[in-house]
Amino acid sequence: MSLADVIFTALGQIRSNKLRSFFTLLGIIVSVTFLVAVLAIIQGLNAYVKENIADAMIGANSFQVRRTPLNVARFVDEEVERMGRRPLISRGDAEAVRQAFPDAEAVSLQSGWPTPSADVTWRNRTVGDVLLFGVTAPHQIVQDYRLEQGRALSDVDITQRRPVAVLGPDLAEKLFETVDPIGQEVRIRGDLFEVIGVNATKGRVLGQSFDGYVLMPLTRFEMMFGRRATTTVSIKMRTAEEVATAIARAEEAMRMARGLRPGEPNNFALETSDALVDFWKTLTQLLFAIVPAIVSIGIVVGGIVIMNIMLMSVSERTHEIGIRKALGARAKDIENQFLAEAIALAFMGGFLGVAVGWLMAAAVAAASPLPTRVTWWSVAIALSLGAGVGIIFGVYPARRAARLDPIAAMRAE
Amino acid sequence: MSDQFGSGNPLTTTGEHNMSNTAERKAVVQEPGATPDKSWVIVTRGLKREYDMGGEIVRALRGVDLAIRRNEYVAIMGPSGSGKSTLMNLVGCLDTPTAGEYWLNGMLVSTMTDDQLARVRNKEIGFVFQTFNLLPRATALHNVELPLVYAGIGSDERKRKAKQALEKVQLEHRMTHKPNELSGGQRQRVAIARALVNDPSILLADEPTGNLDSQTSTEIMKVFEDLATSGQTVIMVTHEADIAAHARRVVVLRDGIIASDDRRSAFKEQMGLV
């Protein structure tokens, strides 16, 4: 019996039992859909974190010179303790880096995480828990902020510690509604600040607005909160490709500024947005491990369903098997026929699952800001799992069919 | 039925010829292990088939010596439970004997493996059953194609041969019908076409008219009659004397052994039974 005939016969059987075939496949379809869709969503989350969160926090094409690394979870306790004795990032450090980077688009110094928050009051109106950032003038460029109204912070604002503020658009909207905010005075922790500008919106990230903030001169910020250990230098290059070599140059400049001898370890950290993405990925890695495990269970259950249905099919078709054997089908022909049927079923399940998972991922992409991505390897896993299940769970029923005695089988009705 | 022997059936053998035939048969079945010469399609020597029914042994065949030449038309008769179907299944390679030899076309079939038997069934044997045994969901054409599928013949060639076989039984206008869209007689014609499609060396039929009314039975018997006349070796189990009358030779089984193997005594026996 030729392979084409084997496949044709198997597909004919599946077609003549459409509804049953579909229910047989449900377990596999659901499992594979889940696998493909969830992995696509995680993939989408990763891309989203990279493009929106990490870049929003560190700035696109940018890297930071910090006192301690972003992802402290990677280090052992003693190392973290040693980091605690590092010198703070100073205005001098920022200046040294700035001089080493005449080609950078911007070099800024700004307060780091955790960002303090406070109530902001205008006349009798108060907005609570507004994030306060102390920044230097180039911060506006590093963060790609565009002004909607007024002007940005200037170098003079910084050096003269002026009590001025640039507001995020959400905050300006809530405080002033229809009133022109420029020139108004707002009260923050007892001090009055003149509003000199309002930035354009950056939109929402995962339903979280990044538009409710106050930017003030870093010098002014330090009058309120003192010099903080988390102050950070940000360097923004013109292209992403320049970042890697720029990091090496920044390291050099910092070591010189700090007077470190060769062999002495860095007493500062250099980070790109990749570090944040890394941090996120350590969180999602667990998901990547768990999802296929859950799916495997689903697929094994799906396989057992297929085996059950195939066994049922063998006993229903005993008469047919008897006839085929009487006409010259060898045991192998019968085995192949049933095996082909099980594999075709499982493969179809995998294929339908991929299709539905793909649709779900596309639906999530359309309905949410997540750029879900169906990865080729999740499709490969799904389809090979499907075919594998067909083989593993198809062999037993197929062998049983093949072993039937032709006379006894023909007598069955 | 005025003429038990069937007037339309020319007697091809004289009494004398019969005698010499009988002697030759006796000779060929009494040489255990010897390969019979090519003129014998079937030779069985001491063929036994026993069923173990939980300790109790049922002896369905107790030593059958049977020799059949090419182009013979043989009827097998005997009371219910005498072992007719058991013998047909062995001759049709659907079953293997407990003891004894079975030679088909000079091949020792009784020691073959299951796969070899499947091949012999496919190439050498056409089997027609009382209950038709067609695949219910397949068309007449596909049913007839099946043996060719297992012979590994390509689709076009298969269709051509299957159509030819259906034409032989005058069913070319019912090729796309499924069995439940056909009458009993038509179903049995499909089964006959299927049995013939591989040009088998023997055509076996186990009570092929058992499920048909007398009118249709006559038609189906005519088909076998014509096949036999055209040179096809036919072995048929039947209960009915007037059907057996079409055959040139009648073998009567009783309690798992051959009670008689010639027309005249077979009919005497049959008459005695009635």
Ligand SMILES: Nc1ncnc2c1ncn2[C@@H]1O[C@H](COP(=O)(O)OP(=O)(O)OP(=O)(O)O)[C@@H](O)[C@H]1O
């Ligand atoms: N699979 C089996 N298991 C046990 N005994 C069997 C089996 N097949 C047949 N027999 C027994 O073997 C004997 C011969 O049966 P067989 O079917 O050959 O008879 P038959 O001559 O064809 O009868 P009928 O005319 O009723 O069809 C019977 O006693 C029957 O009970």
Ligand SMILES: [Mg+2]
């Ligand atoms: Mg019988």
